[in-house]
Structures are given as structure tokens and as C-alpha cells.
Amino acid sequence: MSHHLLEFNDVRFRYPDGTEALRGVSFRITHGESVGIVGANGAGKSTLLLHMNGYLLPTAGFVTVGEVPLRKETRPEIRRKVGVVFQNPDDQLFMPTVFDDVAFGPLNLGMPPDRVRERVREALYRVNALTLADKPPHRLSGGQKSAVAIATVIAMEPDILVMDEPAASLDPKSRRAVIGLLNTFAHSKIVASHDLDLILDVCARCLVIRDGAIVADGPSARILSDATLLAENNLELPLTLQGRPAMGGNAPMSAPRS
Amino acid sequence: MGDPCVSREAFHMTFEASFSGIGRLDRLSYRDTAVHRLDPRAKVVATMLYVVAVISFPKYEVLSLLPFFLFPVLMAALGDIPAGFIARKVVAVSPFAVFVGMFNPLFDPGTVAIAPGVSVSAGWVSFASILVKFALTISAALLLIATTSFPGICRAFRRLGMPALFVSQLLFLYRYLFVLMEETMRVVRARDLRSFGRRGTGVRVFVRIVATLFLRTVERAERIYGAMLARGFRGEVPSMRREALGPSDAVFVLAAASFFALCRLVPVPETIGRLVRGFAG
Amino acid sequence: MHMADALLSPAVGTAFWAGAIGTIGFASRKLKARLDDRKIPLMGVAGAFIFASQMINFTIPGTGSSGHLGGGLILTILLGPHAAFLVMASVLTVQALFFADGGLLALGCNIWNLGVYPCFVAWPLIYKPLAGDGRDRRRILPASVASAVAGLQMGAFSVVLQTLLSGKIALPFGTFLLVMQPIHLAIGAVEGFVTAGVIHYVRAVRPEMLDSVASTRPLAAGISLRNVLAGFIALAVVTGGALTWFASTHPDGLEWSIERISGKGGLPGQEHGIAAAAKRLQEKIAFLPDYGFKPPEGKSRGTEEAPAWPNIDAGTSASGLIGGLLVLAMALGIGWAIRAFRGKRST
Numbered sequence: 056m057s058h059h060l061l062e063f064n065d066v067r068f069r070y071p072d073g074t075e076a077l078r079g080v081s082f083r084i085t086h087g088e089s090v091g092i093v094g095a096n097g098a099g100k101s102t103l104l105l106h107m108n109g110y111l112l113p114t115a116g117f118v119t120v121g122e123v124p125l126r127k128e129t130r131p132e133i134r135r136k137v138g139v140v141f142q143n144p145d146d147q148l149f150m151p152t153v154f155d156d157v158a159f160g161p162l163n164l165g166m167p168p169d170r171v172r173e174r175v176r177e178a179l180y181r182v183n184a185l186t187l188a189d190k191p192p193h194r195l196s197g198g199q200k201s202a203v204a205i206a207t208v209i210a211m212e213p214d215i216l217v218m219d220e221p222a223a224s225l226d227p228k229s230r231r232a233v234i235g236l237l238n239t240f241a242h243s244k245i246v247a248s249h250d251l252d253l254i255l256d257v258c259a260r261c262l263v264i265r266d267g268a269i270v271a272d273g274p275s276a277r278i279l280s281d282a283t284l285l286a287e288n289n290l291e292l293p294l295t296l297q298g299r300p301a302m303g304g305n306a307p308m309s310a311p312r313s
Numbered sequence: 314m315g316d317p318c319v320s321r322e323a324f325h326m327t328f329e330a331s332f333s334g335i336g337r338l339d340r341l342s343y344r345d346t347a348v349h350r351l352d353p354r355a356k357v358v359a360t361m362l363y364v365v366a367v368i369s370f371p372k373y374e375v376l377s378l379l380p381f382f383l384f385p386v387l388m389a390a391l392g393d394i395p396a397g398f399i400a401r402k403v404v405a406v407s408p409f410a411v412f413v414g415m416f417n418p419l420f421d422p423g424t425v426a427i428a429p430g431v432s433v434s435a436g437w438v439s440f441a442s443i444l445v446k447f448a449l450t451i452s453a454a455l456l457l458i459a460t461t462s463f464p465g466i467c468r469a470f471r472r473l474g475m476p477a478l479f480v481s482q483l484l485f486l487y488r489y490l491f492v493l494m495e496e497t498m499r500v501v502r503a504r505d506l507r508s509f510g511r512r513g514t515g516v517r518v519f520v521r522i523v524a525t526l527f528l529r530t531v532e533r534a535e536r537i538y539g540a541m542l543a544r545g546f547r548g549e550v551p552s553m554r555r556e557a558l559g560p561s562d563a564v565f566v567l568a569a570a571s572f573f574a575l576c577r578l579v580p581v582p583e584t585i586g587r588l589v590r591g592f593a594g
Numbered sequence: 595m596h597m598a599d600a601l602l603s604p605a606v607g608t609a610f611w612a613g614a615i616g617t618i619g620f621a622s623r624k625l626k627a628r629l630d631d632r633k634i635p636l637m638g639v640a641g642a643f644i645f646a647s648q649m650i651n652f653t654i655p656g657t658g659s660s661g662h663l664g665g666g667l668i669l670t671i672l673l674g675p676h677a678a679f680l681v682m683a684s685v686l687t688v689q690a691l692f693f694a695d696g697g698l699l700a701l702g703c704n705i706w707n708l709g710v711y712p713c714f715v716a717w718p719l720i721y722k723p724l725a726g727d728g729r730d731r732r733r734i735l736p737a738s739v740a741s742a743v744a745g746l747q748m749g750a751f752s753v754v755l756q757t758l759l760s761g762k763i764a765l766p767f768g769t770f771l772l773v774m775q776p777i778h779l780a781i782g783a784v785e786g787f788v789t790a791g792v793i794h795y796v797r798a799v800r801p802e803m804l805d806s807v808a809s810t811r812p813l814a815a816g817i818s819l820r821n822v823l824a825g826f827i828a829l830a831v832v833t834g835g836a837l838t839w840f841a842s843t844h845p846d847g848l849e850w851s852i853e854r855i856s857g858k859g860g861l862p863g864q865e866h867g868i869a870a871a872a873k874r875l876q877e878k879i880a881f882l883p884d885y886g887f888k889p890p891e892g893k894s895r896g897t898e899e900a901p902a903w904p905n906i907d908a909g910t911s912a913s914g915l916i917g918g919l920l921v922l923a924m925a926l927g928i929g930w931a932i933r934a935f936r937g938k939r940s941t
Contacts, residue, residue, distance in 0.1 A: 110539050131545065139543045145492050146536040149635065151464035151484045158553060163545030168553055190343070191464070193491035211544060332649070335692045364699045369604045372762045376918035383925040390932035406694050410598040413763055413770075421764035436764055443762060447600035450697045454599075457698075458691040466691065475615075476622035478634075482684040485638020490645055490688065497646040520791030523647050523663065524799075527672075527792060530643040531803060534636035541635060548631045586917025 059086035059121070059214045059243050061107065061137070066116035068102055068267075076102040078267040079116065084215075089237075089244040091254030091275055094264035095289035100219075100247045103264065107217050107245065108137045121214070135164065138213030142220040144200035148192040153184070153203050156192065160211040178210035179203070182236055198229025205236065215243040222253055251293040255279050263288055332494050334402060338455070339491075341394055342462045347561075348392035353461045353469035355562035359569040360457045366573040367449045372439045373425070376583065378446065380576040384569065385452040392460040399459065403451045407444075414443035463487045471552065481550040489533075497526060596689075597704050597753055599697030603760035610756065611702030617710055618683055621676040633677055640669060641681045645688065664781075666712030667742050668789045671721065672796075672804070675713040682709040703756050707749040716745035734793055739786030746782035750774040 061084040068077040076099050084090050094100050105111040106118055109130035118125035120136050141147045150156035157178055161171045179185045182202040192200060201221060208216065221237065222230040230253070237244065237257045248254055254261060254275055261278045263271035265288055271278055278284065280296050291297075342349070348356075367381055389396050421436030458466070464484060471480040500522055538546075575581070599607070625633075644665035665685065669678035683705045689695040696704050724737035754770050757763055763770075797804055 105539070108543050110542060131547075134543055134545055139540075141536060141540050141543075143536065146533060147540045149485065149488060149537045149540060151467070151488050152462075155464070155552070159541075159546075159551065160544035162551035162553065163547065171553065191339070191462070192488065194340075194343075207544065338692055361698060364599055364697065365604050365607070368599055368602055368607065368699065376915065379918045379922045380925070382922060383928065386925045386929035387932075390929040390936075393936065396929070402694060409596060410600045413598075413601060413757060413765060416765040416769075417763055419764075420766060439762070439764065443600045447598060450599035450699070451694045454690060454698050455694045463688075463691065476619055478622040478626055478629075479618050479680055479683065481634065482638050482641060482680050483687060485635060486641035486645065486681075486684045486688055489639045489642035493639070493642040493646040494649065497649070517791070520788055520795065523788060524792045524795035526643055526647060527640075527796065528800060528803075530639050531636065531800070534632075534639045537635040537639065538632050546631070548629070548634075550634065582915075582917030582919075582921045584917065585920055586915065589916055589920065 060084070060119070061215055061243065061245070062117075062119040063103075063106070064117040064119070066106060066113045066118060068106065068111060069114045076267050077106070077113070080264075080267070080269055081116075082262060082269060082272060084243060084245065087241060087243055088260060089246070089258045091258035091261040092245065092247040092264060093249070093251060093254060093261060093279075093288070093290060098264045098288070099267040100264055102267075104139065104217055104219055104245075104247055107215075108139050109133045110139075135211065136214045138208035138211055138216050140204050140208050140216070140218040140221060142223060144197075144204040145192070147204040147207065148200060151191055152188070153179070153190050153192065153195070154188040156203065157188075157207050157210045160207060164211065174210045174212075178206040181209060181239070182206045183232075196229070197225050198232060201225060201229065201233050202236065205233075209240070209242075213242070215245065216240060217245045219247050220250070221246060221248070222250055223248075249290070251279050251285075251290065252295055255293050255295065332498065335494075336491070337398065338402075338459050339463070341459045342465075344393060344460075346392050346460075348388055348460045350561075351460075351565055352556045352558050352562040353465035354472060354556070354558065355566045356457055356461050357466060357469045357473065359566050360453050362570055362573055363453050364450050366577045367446055367453075369577065370442070370446070372442055373435060375438060375441050375445055377576070377580045378442070378449065380581045381449050381573075384572070385449065385456055388453075388456040388460060392456065394456060394459045399452055399455050402455055403448055406451060407447060410443060410447045414440045414447075417443070465556075468552070468556065477550070477552075484550075493526070493530065496529065497522075500526060596696035597700040597707065597756055599700045601757050601760060601762050602700055602703065603762065604699075606756050606760045607699040607702060609702075610706050611699065614683065614702040614705035614709075617679065617705070617714075621679045625676045625680065633673065637673065637677050637681050638684075640673065641684050641688075644669065644681065644685050648685075663788055664708060664712070664742075664746065664785050666708055667716060667721065667738060667745060667785065668792055670713045670717040671738070671789070671793060675717055678717075679709050679713040682713065703752070707752045707756075711748040711752070712741070712745035715748060716741040720744050731794065731797075735787070735790040738789040738793065739783055742786035742789055743779060743782035746778040746785065747775060750778040 063080050063082050066077055066080045067075070069075050080099075080103065092100055092103065102111065106113060106125070107120075109118075109125050112125065112127065120133050123129050123132055123136070125133055148156050150159055154175060157175045158171050161174045166174065175188070176185065179188060182205050184199060184202045184206060187195065187199060187203060192203070195203065205218075205221070218237075222233045225233065230250075234253055234256050237246070244257065246254060246258055258275050261271075261273065261275040262269055263278060263284065270288070271281075271284055279293050282292055285291055363381070363384055367378065370378055385399075386396075388394070389399060417440040418434055418436035421434065421439060423435040424432045425435050425438055461469075464487065467480050467483045467487070470483070471477065504518060504522065644663065647663050648665065666678065666682050669681050672678075673681065686695075686701060686704050686708060690698060690701045690704070721737050721741035724740060725733050751771070751774075754767070754774050757765075757770070758767055793804070
């Protein structure tokens, strides 16, 4: 199943104002992997995610999804393979009702109305939000919004699911529900988040990004228990790992902010 | 030149009141009653016919307008819409019509007899006519939105021939109305918290708030555009037909249209009154 | 200054509906031809932005009236005229529905008054020439004050005309004008200051935003004088048609408004006296002498021939009054009964 493959090869990106946001990023994610991306604010996480579906195109280097190289012309194809759930559900849910919103992607893929209806039902069922179909998004709770935002993307049946802070500003119960939901997906998953406990629960592998480059890549359990590495990146140990011997005497609670 | 001031109290009154008013109308529109289930097109068409019928009465007509109260009353009762809420909203928007109409009694001094031996100035009659027409048309508009979800009305507009681009504007506006109103409220609260009870804030602050909101709006639009692209957007906002006109919609429009026509062409109150007096005498 | 249904005649209302829909169609076609996809969400969110900022009222000192951001001008500067017009039309539509500002038929007039003038008249003919390419800071304030004032003056004048053509009110033309225009002078000046302030702020923080908006449209801005003139001719034809129609169906109404416009002004009531009023009244009755006895089928000839009110047949009036009260009571009774029945069923 090579089409579930995502590969970055020495990707560089410079914004028009000259900021160099990515300085040679390389990694390879294979079928069914779930990968967390962590790093300080401004480290380049968002820029990295925006390359995964071609919202941004690399200034140098290559992005490959399946066997398709990312280029201007291949973007529609790439976007069918890679579904991105953006951080703020209010930006992700732009249609007037939940149904319309979940149907937006499948309709753009040119599906006939009956199939679209089926897809919408299925996607909403999977995120446990079938009863919300006729509601306008502004009447949903934060947790419901996050669930529906995920449904809008899985309705397109992407091979790879990319999420930016899927549980930001959710109450603990809704956050737990989202984590449970993510764990039911067999897709390749890429999750960028400051919520290291969530990464620990959802992702087997973890990338640490700093100043536009990958500084660590390995099993989440190992990376997320490396207090020194985390402190260098304005991060701290996941709450579930805090208080362990590995933390040592000086807790990296107040790492300097850049 | 004199800086216009933003009165904090006035702001909170108007803002929070309109915000909750819109929110309540919006919530009502998602109820599930026989009226809510009618096709939005049927309700839009019937309401437009109603408004045209009402305002087509000449300026001195009052009594023949009264049967038209039946339509909003029925819509509110069958749609389970609280009449007091609608009435309060009608009163709240009345100033302009009242302001313009209240000059009629001053400038139209002719007299008319309204009953044997009782006559009033024609201006008062035309003023009353304006007020009745106002109450009828505004309550009809409010009941349309209270019994039909805004997306439903937009789909009706689209299928009645409005350009797709315009309809998608309406839908985006509706979608972000509540989001931006909340954002505005937060910005203004932040301002108030830091103005330490100073009454009134200068136009500079108002400009700053509006400008900040605008910049945030543009950034939000950029993020939305990104989300749309991610889901295959290529310049057309797709839509799916959902409603189909059923027999009940046809019956509703026909019944409403014939009722309006009847009340427009026949002076119903007068006829009934004559019948009653016929029985009495 | 939202126009209201109750002040409109069907002729004026539908004429301006036609004008508004025509302009919506025109702007949509123009925009679709070369629209940057990005603008689709931006326009929608900008509408919500205008809506939200309009809810912040500020009182204008000295008048006691409250003003708010109309938005037509600022949107045109930031989005270009066609997009701005569509946004204004959608803002006004939502207001007509959720706030009942004016009502549904008056929506056409309101879109015309608050959309067409700032976007298609004040911006190309006043703002553009005065502000130039917008790079000179000092030109923005005078340009936006002048065009906001002009746009609002045109809108206010339009409200006065629409009201008078509809013939539902007795306020003399001159007086109405003297009330409306100065109020909107102040509102327009404030709108101009706010617009300039926002433009300055945006230029300082995100200059590329203004440039990108400016660069997505050609400098001539897609609005030639020819188009503006064509629009005005179309408007003239529409209103002319409405006027003729009006004249043929409501002679008294036209006489009334022409009489007022011809400048008797002041308090004409005092000049008329009771005798004159009675005479006029008689003339009106003579125009449809048999109202009280006319059988219903006689009237179905056309709704527009319905008689004017003044009718001193006491018998008819009394019947009307009794019947009117009965009808009102019945309507309310039906509503109450339905509610009571529902209440019982749900308990």
C-alpha cells in the first residue's frame, strides 16, 4: 500500500518576507503510522503541515505523497489523498449547517448526491455526531465542533489524516473523546500539538522540530521522556510522565521563551 | 469638530440585546413544527405576496387591513413562536416609520367621519394606516425568519433565481455572524476593562477596534480559504438540493394567496359588519 | 435610515427591488468573470465584520442621534466595488430578516440606497479621483469624508424620494429634506473619519493587504463613466415608469406630492382651511362615488383601483368599524386557541 506513503526530501521554504521557515526537512512516513510533530511556537510546525496538502509549495526539495510528487498541477490529487484538519474548528467549519459542511468535500470530488449523502452519514457516524447533521456550527459545543471538523475530512476518505492541535481549548472530557476517536482510525495520522499527553496517547512516533529543521525523530515514549530535549524546545514532560525519576531534581518548568 | 463618543452603557444595551435577539430568532428557526417543515420557497413567496398585498392599500385604509393580522397570528401560533417576543422586536424597530408618519396628522388636516357623528383628521387615519402596515409587514418578515432557518431561506433564494455567488455570500455571512459578534464582544469587554469606568470612549478607540476586527477578519478569511482548498474547493461553493415541493407547500401557497386576494379585493370587515348589523336589525 | 415597507407603495417597492436584483446580477457576473477565489470567503466574513461593527453605535454629539458604520465605502476601498456591493446587499438582507430593519419589500430600496451610491457612485466618482492610488496618506481623509458624505446624502435623498413617490405620508418634501439631509451630513462625516482611520491602520499594520486588493483590479476599476450613466438611465426609466403608473392609478397621491414639491412648504394646513379640505374630500369621493355600495365583483377589475379612504357614508363606516374589530378579535382568538390547544396537548 505505497499510496499511504508521505515523504519529505530536504524541503526548504522561505516566506515572501524572507523568513526561512523550513531549512531542509527530511522524513518518511509509511502506511498506518501515527506520527506526532512537536516544537516551540514558531518552530515551523504549521509551515510543515501546510506543505502536506500543497497549500504551500517548497522553495526547494521535494514532497511526495504515494507516488505523486507535489507540484502546482498535482495539488488537487494530493489534496484527495491528504486530509488536513485545521486548528480552529470555526475556520474548518465554514458552511451553514453540519450536513453542508461534511458534504462540501465529497461534492467537490464530483460524487453523485446519493453517494454524498451516504458519505456524510458514515463520516458523522464515525465521529458520533449523526444527530447534529442539521445544526448550524455556531450551535455546537467545542467538542462537537472538533468531532465534526474531523468528520468533514474523513468524509473525503483520505489516505493520510493530518491534524493541527485537534484538542486545543477542549474541556478534559471532550479532549478524551477526541483522543479515543483518533485511536479508532487506521489511517496514517500526523498530529501537530503542544499537548504532549495527547501525542503520547495517539502517536507511536514523534518528530521534534526546531528553527525549521528536525532535531529528533523516534518513538514517542523515548522522545517525550527526554526532559533535556524537551526543555531545549520550550516543551515540558507530559503530565503522565512528570514526577518520574527521569525528570531528575531540576524540573525544566521555566524554559526561557525565545 | 467634536469627537463622536461611544457610550459604554449604550453599547452594552444595544449590542448584547441585539446579539441575544438574533440568537433567539435563530434558535426558533430550527424548531420542528408544521410551519417549519414547509418548503422555504413556499414561505418566502407567501410572505412576499403578503407584504405586497398589505402595502398596496391606499394611504387612508385602516379597517380593511385588519384581516391581514390573521397571517402572522397563524404563523406564530402554528409555528410555536412566542408572540410577545415578536411584538417587542416590532416595537423596537418602529422609530423611523413612526417618525415619518407622525407628521401626517400635522400636515393633512382634512376630516373624515369614522362613525355617525364622529370624525377625525385624515392625517390621523393615514398615520394609523402606516402603523398597521408597519406592524403587519415587519411581523411577517420576523416570522419568516423565525419559522425558516436562514440556510433554508438562502436555498429558496437560490432556487428562485438569485445568483449563486450572492447566495454563497449570504451563507458565509450567516456562518460567521455569530463568531464575529462574539469576537467583537470580547474586544469591547477588554477595552472596557481597561478604561476604568471612564464614561465614553473616543472615536479613536472605536477606529482601533474596527481596524483590529477587520485585520482579524482578513486573517480568518485566509485560514478559511486554506480549509476550503484542503477539501477540494475550486471556485464554486457546491450545494445540494434538499427540499422538494410537496402537496402541503402548494396548498399553503394557494391558500395564503387566495386569502390575501380575498382580503385585498373585498372589504371583509365591512361585509362582516354589515352582516352582523343585518342580523341585529 | 432604513426605508420601511409601511412607507412604500408597491410600484416604488418593486421598481427598486428590480433595480437591486439587477445590480446584484450585474455585480455577480462582473465578479465571476475574474474573481480571485480567495475573495469568496473574504467577502462573506467581511459581511459578518460589517454586521458586527455596525452593532457598536456611537452617539453624534449635538444631534443626540446615533450613528454606526454604514460600511459601503470601506468595503469598496478594501474589496473593490462589485464585491463590496454584494457584501452590502447580503448585510442588508440579513438585517431585513433578523432585525426586521425596514422589511422585505423595502429591502430593494435599502440595497439601492446603501449599496449602489457608495459602491458605484461615491467611490469611483469622488474617492478615486481624490485619493489617487492611495499612497499619499494625507489624501485619504478628505477623500473618504467627501465620498462618505456624498454617498449618504444621495442615500438620504433617495429615501425622501422613495417615500414621497409612494405617497403614504403627508410630510412636505422640503421639510422632509431639511430633516434628512443634515442628519446624514453628520453621520456621513463620522463614517468618513472612521473609514480613513481604519484605512490608515490597515496600511500601517498590513500594507500588502491594501496593495493586493488594489492590484487585483485594474486602475480604471472596471467602472467606466459609461456604465454609471447607463445605470442612471436605467434608474430613470424604472422610476419614470413607476411614476407614470403611479400617476394613472393614484391621481390624488400624485397631486398631493406635486403640490408639496411645488413649494407651498411651511405648514400648508393653515392655508387650506376646513372648506378647502372639505372640497378636496368631495373631489376624492366623486372620483369613486359608489364605494359604499359597490358589489365585490365590481372591484375585482383591478386591485389598484381600490378607493381612497375618505368616505363619509356613515353606514359604511360603522359596518367597517364593527367588522374590523370582529375580524381582529377572531384573528387573535384563533391564535390564542391554537396556543391553548397546543399547551394542553403537550402537558
